[in-house]
Amino acid sequence: MKKLISISLLCFFIAAPLPMATADASIVRITSTIHQNFTGEFRNDELSQELTPSGKLGQLVFVPLSSSKIWIIDPALIDEVVAMTGDYTLATEATPIGKDIASSWLTQLKKVSAANDVVALAYGNPDVAMAKDLAPSELRMYYAYGKSALEMALSRMVRSEPNGKWSKGRSKLDPLQRKAYGQARKDLTRLSKVVASPELMQLRVRLARLLSPGLDADGRAYSLYNARTAVDAQLHRLRINPGKYQLTTEKTVLPVTVVNDFPVEVTVNINMLAMNTRIIVDSFSEITLAANSKRQLELNAFVIAPGQTIVFAQMTDSLGSDVAPPAVLALNATVIDPRLTWFTTGAAILLLLAAITQSVRRVRRGRHNEI
Structure with a gap:
C-alpha cells in the first residue's frame, strides 16, 4: 500500500506542470534615453552620473547578488557605456569624467547578472508597435542586432524574445517626425544595397533609438536633427x-x-x-x-x-x-551648325567681293572724270 501511495505521488509530481522559473523572479530593466549622438560624440556627460552607485542605473547593479532576477537590457545603452569606457568626447566644451565610472558599472553588471537570465530588447528599445507599423523588416533586424551586440558586450549568451512583450512605453513621435525617421531609414537602406560597411549598418540600426519611449520633446527634436546630419554625411561618402x-x-x-x-x-x-x-x-x-x-x-x-x-x-x-x-x-x-557656318562665311565673302567691286568702280569713275 505504501509503495502504491509513493508511486502515485511520484507520478503526480512528474505529471503536474512545474512552475515557471520566472514566476518568482524580479524584473530589472536597464534602459535610458539617448546620450550618444549619431555622429559619435556624447551630447553631455549625464550618463556618467546615472552610472554612479547612487545614480539611476547604478542603483540597479550595485546590489547584492541574487539568483531570482531577470535582466531586461537595451543593447544600445550598453554600447554607449562601452564607448564611455574609452576616450570619448562631448559635444560641449566640458571635460569627460565617466571613463572609470563606466568601466566600474559595466564590470558590476556582468558580475551581478552572471547567474540570471538576460533578455536583449530590440536595439535602441524602440516602441515595438510603432516600429512594426513603420518598418517591420527593420524591427526584425533591431532584435537580431541587439542580441548579438549584447552578447558581445557581456561576453555571454542572452535571450531575444520579440514576442515576449518586454518592451514598455509608447513613442511620442509626431507624424512629421515619423516621416523624418522613415526617410533617414530609407536613405541608409538604399545605400546599404551597394555599400557593405559595418559603420553604415551600425548607423542604420541606431536609428531605432529615435523610436524610444524614453525621449522627451527636446530629445526627439535634437536626435532627429543629429540623425539627419549623420545620414547625410554617409550619403556624401x-x-x-x-x-x-x-x-x-x-x-x-x-x-x-x-x-x-x-x-x-x-x-x-x-x-x-x-x-x-x-x-x-x-x-x-x-x-x-x-x-x-x-x-x-x-x-x-x-x-x-x-x-x-x-x-x-x-x-x-x-x-x-x-x-x-x-x-x-x-x-x-555653343556649337554652330556647319551649314550655318558655310552660309555665314559665304555671305561674308560675297560682301567682301561686293565692297571690292564698288571700290574699283569708284576708282575708275574718278580717273574718267579727271580725263
Missing part, C-alpha cells in the same frame, strides 16, 4: 561631383569624377538624364570603385542644338534603384 561644362563641338567627351570614401569596394550603375533634347549623353553600367578612391569617367555628349542643358547623374544598384542623391551637371553648348 559615395557621390558624383557636380560640374559645369562648355561644349564647343558636336561630339565631346566630358570628364566626370565619381568618389567612394567608404573603406570597401563599391559597384554601381550611373544613369544620365538630360532635361531637354539639345544634348544627348550616355550612361554607365557596372562601374567599380575601389575603397577610398576617386575615378574619372569619360562621358560622351552629342550636341543636337545650342543652348543650356541640365543633366542629372544618378547612381543606382543592379536593379535600377537609386542609392544616393543625384548630382547636377550643367552643360552649355
